Amino acid sequence: MSGAPETHAASLTPDVPAQSDPRPEQLLVALAEVLLGKERAIRLALTGFLAGGHILVEDVPGVGKTTLALGLARLLGLDFARVQMTADLLPGDILGSSVFDPRSQRFVFHPGPVFHGVVLMDEINRASPRSQSALLEAMAEGQVSADGQSMPLPDPFFVIATQNPQEHAGVFPLPESQLDRFILRFSLGYPGREAERLLIQGKNQHPADLSALAHQDLLQKWRQQVTAVFLGTEMEDMLLQIVQRSRMDARIRMGLSPRALLALKSAAQAWAFLAGRDFVIPDDLCAVAVPVLAHRLLSTASLSGENLTLLLGQEAWGLDIHP
Structure with a gap:
């Protein structure tokens, strides 16, 4: 078979306006x-x-x-x-x-x-x-x-x-x-x-x-710019501290994987990009930590729901999160 497959599902393809690239x-x-x-x-x-x-x-x-x-x-x-x-x-x-x-x-x-x-x-x-x-x-x-x-x-x-x-x-x-x-x-x-x-x-x-x-x-350009958002040593240390704490905390049955680490990094870069910055700050990590990590943390029976947010907000995890 050659060529791109012809789709038979209902689709909605808007026209791209001829104008300068938006932000x-x-x-x-x-x-x-x-x-x-x-x-x-x-x-x-x-x-x-x-x-x-x-x-x-x-x-x-x-x-x-x-x-x-x-x-x-x-x-x-x-x-x-x-x-x-x-x-x-x-x-x-x-x-x-x-x-x-x-x-x-x-x-x-x-x-x-x-x-x-x-x-x-x-x-x-x-x-x-x-x-x-x-x-x-x-x-x-x-x-x-x-x-x-x-x-x-x-x-x-x-x-x-x-x-x-x-x-x-x-x-x-x-x-x-x-x-x-x-x-x-x-x-x-x-x-x-x-x-x-x-x-x-x-x-x-x-x-x-x-x-x-x-x-x-433009979408491809934006994604490339997101991957280029700078992540300093301090931010790298915060990321590493988060995943390492998850593997040491007795209330967590299974700690965060390397995939979770990379997901948090990428999400923080994208959040910073949307804020108009080309570098990540702690607020970016805090903003995306719960949406990125909560469904990946396997907790004990006594720790679930909002308690996971409280856990991520503890000082030992290095995040300033207020549920």
Whole structure:
């Protein structure tokens, strides 16, 4: 098979306006007009993208997870696909499958929704472990294998997975090894009173009204600039102290891996880049520590939830975090 696979999933490809390159902060401002009162969540989502990772948004229905994903896709100038994860969903429904073409007398691969720039995997914990594994393998390798051939996924490729923490029936919780594939996990939470007042008044913008502020070359440039954000010796020592403390603390069953260390570094660099700096400061590490690390720390039964935030904020861990 030659050429890029032709996608058959519904897509949304906004036009890239002909204008001078914007700064990434402009995306934050534009998306904040759609998702009111959620500036930190928006910044975290864009941090995950710029760091080259994928994000897991854990929250109840109706707080704006789909709006966040669709708005990001529009502003980034990437095509978008949404997959409602269910127990009967097969890996081929996500990755794509080969279908026999009677005219050519051969099997033709029909790409699945993962062949989009931004993919929303809604309620990922409702999919079977087999389908979860197929998706996360594609996320890790950046390609899909079928009929003995490997087909690269789009670049950039960004997965936003969601799950409802309040549901326990008919779900398949992600194991720790798969949670580790997400650079960030965070919640949106409910809007504040004034933000909800603006919602009542219809002051928020709809994501479909957004125009692309970026294009593929610019996104690649931003990601390269993120990797070039300077990390001084003091920041390196802080990173090393965090992972070493996690391996020594008796309340932690399994300490942080080298992958977690690199994820924290990349997220801190992206956070600094969004703040308009080309160097990392302690506040950057503190801002992303909980979203990057909490789902990677396997704690004892007596330590969970907000207690993990308190643990990371202890002086011994070297982070100034206030839950």
